[in-house]
Amino acid sequence: MHKATAIAHPNIALVKYWGKRDLMYNLPAAGSVSMTLDGLNTQTTVRFDPELESDRIILNGEELERSKASRLARFMDRIRIVAQLNEFAHVETINDFPTSAGLASSASGFAALATAATAAAGVEMGPRKLSILARLGSGSAARSIFGGWAEMMPGVLADGSDCYARQIADESYWDLRCLVAVCAQGPKSIGSTDAMMQTARTAPYYDAWVADVPRHIQQALDAIQAKDFAALATIAEESCLRMHACAMASSPGILYWKGITVELIHHVRALRAAGTPVFFTIDAGPHIKAFCTPEVEDQVAASLAEVDGVLDVLHTKPGAGARLI
DSSP states (O other): OOEEEEEEOOEEEEEOOOOEEETTTTEESSOEEEEEEETOOEEEEEEEETTOSSOEEEETTEEOOTTTTHHHHHHHHHHHHHHTOOOEEEEEEEESSOSSSSSOHHHHHHHHHHHHHHHHTTOOOOHHHHHHHHHHHOTTHHHHTSSSEEEEEOOOOTTOTTOEEEEEEOTTSOOOEEEEEEOOOSOOSSOHHHHHHHHHHHOTTHHHHHHHHHHHHHHHHHHHHHTOHHHHHHHHHHHHHHHHHHHHTSSSOOOOOOHHHHHHHHHHHHHHHTTOOEEEEOOSSSOEEEEEOGGGHHHHHHHHHTSTTOOEEEEEEEOOOOEEO
């Protein structure tokens, strides 16, 4: 059989994805809008081997026990069904940024895996079908198939065939910078899927959250088309805070933030009030992502780094989609 290596980047949702309408097919309850990030990389190599008795999954140099690799193994089973293969595979993935820490490593991970595994299995897929496949591993991975700016289409069909991401604009369209203020080490307290399901079951604001997402999506699409930084700032911060408010209202409450997270929210708002074009967003984790224009990137990065508790500041910009290398 063949061997293939792919690279993909995480993406950051500006209109947030939080909630599933179906767990089996990993279908989102509502759409989302994101930017794929150059500067953070996942590289995945897949090699099918008829001598193997099970998949071997190696993440950042460490082979995962079967219990920890079950999600990836189920995804590889889907590849085998599509390709009509019986062979298991060596899968080796390297992230050059923190894994399972709220930095969208599952998005880049499953986008890279879908791209490499289909190529290694000899299966040709267009971007839409590859997006659908990646979504089965991680909902956010559907967006990382595409570079630049992407919209997730939630679809309405039960089988998920109309649930995929589409590219709004490529990575050269609008040169914004995203500075990731790393606020903690290690994995986050609760995985995104479990947190989403708990939110849907118990949060009194959940239905209102889902109902309001389409409005945010249209506003974000309009802001991106017009390259209207101020409008996108308003939409992104509103979507972020409403998502986290919904999660916090779960029972028990889901709180990804640290004290430094709150401090950085105030810090970014103070910078913007003083005239610096910058806004924040936060995914399912404690880290702040500060979007700004290129001319103030170094200024904003230095300012974030001075806040007590910030461990590192990662520099990113719009990146390319998942691809073979």
